[in-house]
Amino acid sequence: MLTAGLTFLLIGLGGLVTSNNAGMSVPDWPTSYGYNMFTLPIKFWKGGVLYEHTHRLYAAFIGFLTTILAVWLWLKDSRKWMQWLGVAAFLLVVVQGAIGGLRVVLSDAQLGIFHGALAQLFLVLVCAIALFTSRWWQNSAVEKQIAVPRGLRSHVLYVTILIFIQLMIGATMRHQHAGLSIDTFPLAYGKIWPDTSPEAVAAYNEHRMEMNGENPITAFQIVLQMIHRLVALLIFLGVVAAAFLAGKKLGGRDGLAKFAWFWTGLIVVQIALGIATIETNKAADIATLHVMVGALSLLAGVLWWLVAARRTTLTKFAPAGQNGLN
Amino acid sequence: MKKSLLLLSLGVFSALQLANAGDITGTITLKGTPPPEIDIGPTMTAQSPDCAAMYAGRKFPTTHFYMVGSDGGLGDVVITLKGGDLKSTGASAAPALLDQKGCVYEPQIFAVQTGQKIIARNSDMCVHNVHAKPAADSGNPESNQLQMPGGADLPFTFAKPEAFLQFQCDVHPWMHSWVTVVDNPYYAVTDKDGKFTIKNVPPGKYTLVAMHRKLSAIYGADGKTVTGYKGMEKEIDVTGTGATTQDFTFTMK
Numbered sequence: 307m308l309t310a311g312l313t314f315l316l317i318g319l320g321g322l323v324t325s326n327n328a329g330m331s332v333p334d335w336p337t338s339y340g341y342n343m344f345t346l347p348i349k350f351w352k353g354g355v356l357y358e359h360t361h362r363l364y365a366a367f368i369g370f371l372t373t374i375l376a377v378w379l380w381l382k383d384s385r386k387w388m389q390w391l392g393v394a395a396f397l398l399v400v401v402q403g404a405i406g407g408l409r410v411v412l413s414d415a416q417l418g419i420f421h422g423a424l425a426q427l428f429l430v431l432v433c434a435i436a437l438f439t440s441r442w443w444q445n446s447a448v449e450k451q452i453a454v455p456r457g458l459r460s461h462v463l464y465v466t467i468l469i470f471i472q473l474m475i476g477a478t479m480r481h482q483h484a485g486l487s488i489d490t491f492p493l494a495y496g497k498i499w500p501d502t503s504p505e506a507v508a509a510y511n512e513h514r515m516e517m518n519g520e521n522p523i524t525a526f527q528i529v530l531q532m533i534h535r536l537v538a539l540l541i542f543l544g545v546v547a548a549a550f551l552a553g554k555k556l557g558g559r560d561g562l563a564k565f566a567w568f569w570t571g572l573i574v575v576q577i578a579l580g581i582a583t584i585e586t587n588k589a590a591d592i593a594t595l596h597v598m599v600g601a602l603s604l605l606a607g608v609l610w611w612l613v614a615a616r617r618t619t620l621t622k623f624a625p626a627g628q629n630g631l632n
Numbered sequence: 633m634k635k636s637l638l639l640l641s642l643g644v645f646s647a648l649q650l651a652n653a654g655d656i657t658g659t660i661t662l663k664g665t666p667p668p669e670i671d672i673g674p675t676m677t678a679q680s681p682d683c684a685a686m687y688a689g690r691k692f693p694t695t696h697f698y699m700v701g702s703d704g705g706l707g708d709v710v711i712t713l714k715g716g717d718l719k720s721t722g723a724s725a726a727p728a729l730l731d732q733k734g735c736v737y738e739p740q741i742f743a744v745q746t747g748q749k750i751i752a753r754n755s756d757m758c759v760h761n762v763h764a765k766p767a768a769d770s771g772n773p774e775s776n777q778l779q780m781p782g783g784a785d786l787p788f789t790f791a792k793p794e795a796f797l798q799f800q801c802d803v804h805p806w807m808h809s810w811v812t813v814v815d816n817p818y819y820a821v822t823d824k825d826g827k828f829t830i831k832n833v834p835p836g837k838y839t840l841v842a843m844h845r846k847l848s849a850i851y852g853a854d855g856k857t858v859t860g861y862k863g864m865e866k867e868i869d870v871t872g873t874g875a876t877t878q879d880f881t882f883t884m885k
Contacts, residue, residue: 326805328802330761331761333761339778352682352803354804354805413774413776508850508885513666513885514667515668515669515670517670519805
């Protein structure tokens with residue numbers, strides 16, 4: 307639980323690095339300005355360096371916690387698959403650290419996209435481990451469980467996958483380092499679907515004042531943001547449908563039905579943050595919150611599905627007539 | 633009387649010297665209204681108090697992407713010459729200074745020759761990093777170096793011509809400068825009134841090119857990628873007598 311919670315905060319810290327265009331403010335790795343990373347004098351912790359360097363230190367701490375977690379699972383958990391899940395978490399955090407370092411050393415913005423996406427997957431993994439080691443997961447009485455219909459579970463799975471795709475689109479947008487490709491909402495350059503002809507894009511760039519020296523925007527980036535907006539709408543409709551279906555199939559008082567409405571609330575907040583990102587011209591704190599709530603939205607879908615799958619599995623061991631299936 | 637005539641003659645002679653044969657002069661103007669420049673102060677204050685402290689009692693800098701003078705003259709336009717048998721003399725040219733002062737780069741737009749040294753200097757009391765970011769296909773090397781306050785100057789040279797090669801500081805994300813690398817010694821950057829002079833150009837037929845970083849970007853045929861910069865061009869004939877004048881007018885889209 308501790309690792310999971312602190313990993314979520316690291317996603318925020320990493321988000322601040324990109325939101326403040328600080329990814330290359332410490333040009334070397336694994337050293338920092340030639341110092342051992344853990345001994346960089348505090349006088350250097352200014353401007354973009356503050357975000358980038360503290361994010362590296364914090365990530366090292368998460369790596370340390372993950373190592374402890376992996377060792378603990380290997381030694382203490384009798385379930386073979388859990389032991390290997392701990393190993394997977396350890397390997398994933400090592401790979402994540404290496405990709406982050408290579409992004410800097412090779413000055414490769416594309417690696418930043420993978421680094422962002424892998425962070426989300428790592429968060430999901432450590433949270434899943436927290437769930438699998440919980441008392442509820444290990445000790446739930448089979449006779450108390452209500453199965454979740456397959457159709458509902460599949461629906462939630464598809465929406466969750468769509469959320470991950472949306473996160474990848476968001477990561478791609480952020481790591482273009484081109485700022486906002488569309489700076490108005492709900493219309494885009496005065497239209498429902500913007501003009502992306504070369505002449506129009508040239509005009510957008512002429513009128514754009516990119517204070518942080520962002521790259522010029524391109525038609526591809528404009529279309530990508532439009533897709534991001536459309537997928538957000540699809541996700542909202544999908545999650546609302548999941549909440550209604552869960553209420554109908556499981557009853558309004560069921561924990562998963564309530565959680566589905568909480569998930570809907572998260573998506574509403576996420577959409578509001580997305581709009582606020584545009585309205586504030588990508589203010590670093592707003593954009594970073596948008597990243598963090600996106601991570602929570604993915605996590606909510608995954609945890610919902612895992613709990614639903616567990617409940618359904620447990621009901622198979624319940625006496626006949628007590629599995630809650632319609 | 634004789635003294636007056638002598639002084640008058642000297643004055644006329646000096647005036648003639650100012651518009652020597654082989655000089656190209658001109659004025660660049662902008663039609664249309666550019667967007668307002670952004671005050672860097674709030675961002676600087678929020679992200680780097682040590683930079684903001686340098687402006688105590690002074691106005692914070694703004695972006696200056698469009699330097700437009702009172703008569704519509706457009707500054708920071710890079711004027712270059714192509715054609716003829718012009719060759720770079722960059723290796724023997726004096727170094728160009730790129731200074732970091734008050735957490736901004738000075739100058740923001742400048743030009744050098746291929747092989748000419750650029751000296752990056754940190755005149756501030758805070759750390760900067762000097763990140764040269766040429767275009768991916770330019771053939772010029774990317775580099776990212778830390779520069780301590782009062783630390784050694786950092787030299788850069790670029791072997792390939794390139795328009796608006798970007799320098800940035802990743803510690804202070806608003807700090808940018810763009811250098812245009814040209815392959816001959818005949819170039820200029822317009823002043824705040826949009827005026828330029830290129831001196832002592834050998835007689836011949838050339839193409840004069842005017843590029844502005846915001847107004848001259850071009851996009852691929854698919855409209856998807858920025859492929860470079862294409863300036864406004866005019867064919868000119870530099871003769872052995874009299875200056876050649878060529879003006880350009882940019883128009884906001």
